[in-house]
Amino acid sequence: MDCYVCRSKERFDTLPPRERVDADEHWRVVHAFDSRLPGWLVLVPRRHVTSIAELTDAEAASLGTWQVRLSRALTAVTGCVKTYVMQYAEQAGFAHVHFHVVPRPPDIPLDHRGPRAFAYLHAPPDERVPEAHMDALAIDLRRHLTTESTP
Numbered sequence: 001m002d003c004y005v006c007r008s009k010e011r012f013d014t015l016p017p018r019e020r021v022d023a024d025e026h027w028r029v030v031h032a033f034d035s036r037l038p039g040w041l042v043l044v045p046r047r048h049v050t051s052i053a054e055l056t057d058a059e060a061a062s063l064g065t066w067q068v069r070l071s072r073a074l075t076a077v078t079g080c081v082k083t084y085v086m087q088y089a090e091q092a093g094f095a096h097v098h099f100h101v102v103p104r105p106p107d108i109p110l111d112h113r114g115p116r117a118f119a120y121l122h123a124p125p126d127e128r129v130p131e132a133h134m135d136a137l138a139i140d141l142r143r144h145l146t147t148e149s150t151p
């Protein structure tokens with residue numbers, strides 16, 4: 001099985017901050033590796049599943065909480081006005097279910113809003129958020145996730 005998410009899962013204990021922003025027993029949060037938009041997060045189940053319908057009740061129970069907590073952290077850390085949440089898992093090698101949780105900056109161009117925000121993804125290497133910047137963001141986000149009080 002050629003799965004990008006599961007390949008990195010084998011290195012879980014040594015993953016850099018950008019590949020393990022946070023995690024629990026069901027979910028892991030990573031920074032998208034090929035985005036030009038700082039803070040583009042991806043929420044992945046720890047198990048290999050290729051359809052949302054395959055998630056267990058336990059995995060489903062914390063899915064909404066993760067999406068909301070990540071949205072709060074992104075708002076606090078990036079200053080975004082809201083977040084976008086999308087899940088397709090259609091690209092070859094990326095069939096593992098993954099929820100994009102994307103900060104929507106206040107000044108985003110009109111032609112990059114809504115689904116067209118994907119123009120920020122699949123950027124050429126020299127236009128991607130640098131790894132050091134992704135790691136710094138990941139550490140800020142983790143600090144916010146760790147310290148925020150649960151309502």
Ligand SMILES: [Zn+2]
Nearest residue numbers: 003006048096
């Ligand atoms: Zn997988």
